[in-house]
Amino acid sequence: MGQHIIGVGIMAHNEEKVIENCIRSLLSQDLREEYELEMFVVANACTDRTCEIVLKKSLEVKNLHLINLKEKGKSHAIQVFKECVKEWNESQQDGNNRIDKLLFMDADVWLETKEAVYLMGRTLDNRSDLSAVLPAGVPDTTNKTSAFISHLYEAKTNLVFAVKGTAFSGQCYMIRNEVAQRIEIPDYIMADDFYISEKLRKGYIRDYNIKYFYAPPPNFRAEMKKIFRHSLGNAQMRSFLGRGLFAQPVVEKAAPIEKSLYERRALLKEFWKLPWDSKGLIVLFYLIGKIGDFRGKWLLKKYGPKNIKFFLEQWQTIR
Numbered sequence: 001m002g003q004h005i006i007g008v009g010i011m012a013h014n015e016e017k018v019i020e021n022c023i024r025s026l027l028s029q030d031l032r033e034e035y036e037l038e039m040f041v042v043a044n045a046c047t048d049r050t051c052e053i054v055l056k057k058s059l060e061v062k063n064l065h066l067i068n069l070k071e072k073g074k075s076h077a078i079q080v081f082k083e084c085v086k087e088w089n090e091s092q093q094d095g096n097n098r099i100d101k102l103l104f105m106d107a108d109v110w111l112e113t114k115e116a117v118y119l120m121g122r123t124l125d126n127r128s129d130l131s132a133v134l135p136a137g138v139p140d141t142t143n144k145t146s147a148f149i150s151h152l153y154e155a156k157t158n159l160v161f162a163v164k165g166t167a168f169s170g171q172c173y174m175i176r177n178e179v180a181q182r183i184e185i186p187d188y189i190m191a192d193d194f195y196i197s198e199k200l201r202k203g204y205i206r207d208y209n210i211k212y213f214y215a216p217p218p219n220f221r222a223e224m225k226k227i228f229r230h231s232l233g234n235a236q237m238r239s240f241l242g243r244g245l246f247a248q249p250v251v252e253k254a255a256p257i258e259k260s261l262y263e264r265r266a267l268l269k270e271f272w273k274l275p276w277d278s279k280g281l282i283v284l285f286y287l288i289g290k291i292g293d294f295r296g297k298w299l300l301k302k303y304g305p306k307n308i309k310f311f312l313e314q315w316q317t318i319r
Helices: 019-027 050-058 074-091 116-126 147-163 192-200 220-242 264-271 276-303 308-313
Strands: 004-012 035-044 064-069 099-106 109-111 132-139 172-176 204-214
Touching (some): 004 116, 019 035, 019 099, 035 050, 035 074, 035 116, 064 074, 099 116, 116 172, 172 204, 220 276
Parallel strands (some): 004 035, 004 099, 035 064
Antiparallel strands (some): 099 172, 109 204
C-alpha cells in the first residue's frame, strides 16, 4: 500500500457523456508509489446512464465506487461523500489505510498530465500552512463549442493566467480531509466553492503549473444561463456574508480574505495587452455579469436565501 490514500469525490449529475473521460484521467495518474486513490462517483439524481457506466467500470477497477443519490444538489453530494470517507476511516482499525486527503472533481473535468495528483499531494505534504491546493483550469474549446464561446474563454483564460488569479474553483481541488470534515455546507448553498473559500480564508493556493481541462458551454445561450446561475449563487453568498455566516473560519488565525481576488492594477494592465476583439468580449462578459448581479439580488429577495427547492431548480445541465 502507498503511504497516503487520497479519496477522490467525483460529483456527477447526468454525466454519461463525460464520466468515463474523467475516470480515465485519474486511472492514468503516476502516483510514484507514494499515494493511492479511492475513487467515489457521487451520482446525484441522475436520469441518464451515468450510474450504469460507473457500475460497469467498477467491475474492472476495484478502487472505484458508486454513491447513488436520489436527491439533487452538489452541496448535499459533497456532504455525503465526506460522510462516506469518515465511515471508511473509522473502519480502518490499524490506521494504515486511512484517507488523509480529498480530491474533489466535477465529472466534466480531466487532468492535463499524469503527475497532477502527485504534485497536489506533495504540495500539501510539504506545506503545513496550506489546507488546500488548486490546479488551474483550461477550457477545452476544441469540441462542440461555438467559435464565439471559444474566443471568449480563450480571452478569459489568458487574462486569468497573466494575472495569476486566486479565485477558489469547485471544479477541481485537493483539500486535507481533517479540514474538509470541519466544513459543513448547508444543502441550500449554490456556490459551494465561494463558501469553502470563505471558510479557508487564505489557507489555499492555486498552482498554475498543474492544470485540468473543462468543457465550456456550447453556445451563447448556455453561457448566459451559466453566468446568471453563478451570479445568483454569489448574491446568496454575499447576503450571508452580511449576516456574519463566516465569522468563524475553520482555519485558526487565518487572515480575512481580500475583497477582490484579483489585484486590480495587474488586471487592468493585462487587460490592455489583449487584442481589441478580446477586450470587447471581456467587457461583454463583465456587463452580462452585472446584469446577472441585479437579477440575482431580485430573485434572492423574491424567493429568500435558504429556499432549497428554488436553488436546486437553477442547476440545469448546460452541455
